[in-house]
Amino acid sequence: MPHNAEDKHRAITRLRRIKGQAEALERAVEAGSDCAPILQQLAAMRGAVHGLMADLLDGHMRETMAKQPAPSQADIDEMLSLLRSYLK
Template sequence: MPHSAEDKQRAITRLRRIRGQAEALERAVEAGSDCAPILQQLAAMRGAVHGLMADLLDGHVRETLVAQPGASPEALDQTLSLIRSYLK
């Protein structure tokens, strides 16, 4: 969960963008649009959701691991890099 007002607003903005993508996708399906644009929109939505998840996970891991004694910034960056690679 984002804790700063700026992070919360950024997350809300991204969620609203994802909602807009979902609504556009729904309209395209209802209109009987071709498969290729629908698949492209689905891929864009997936990327947006994964991006939001990565940002939230990044904040959570940083808050959780930084509080641990002996946590190194390098280990934290390596862990986050690995997690981001799995979200792609």
């Protein structure tokens, strides 16, 4: 979770963009658009979601790994679980 105002604003902006992409995709499906543009839009959404997740994972890892003197085993286990879910 972004903790400073700038990171939070950036994450919300990206989420709103993804939401707009999903709404446009819904309209295209309802309108019976061709498959190719729908697939391109899905790929764009997937890229946007992966980019947001990568940024959030980056921030979380930096916060967790910066703990003094060292992250706990529970922190490491949580990080590995998050990375596994991201890589699926």
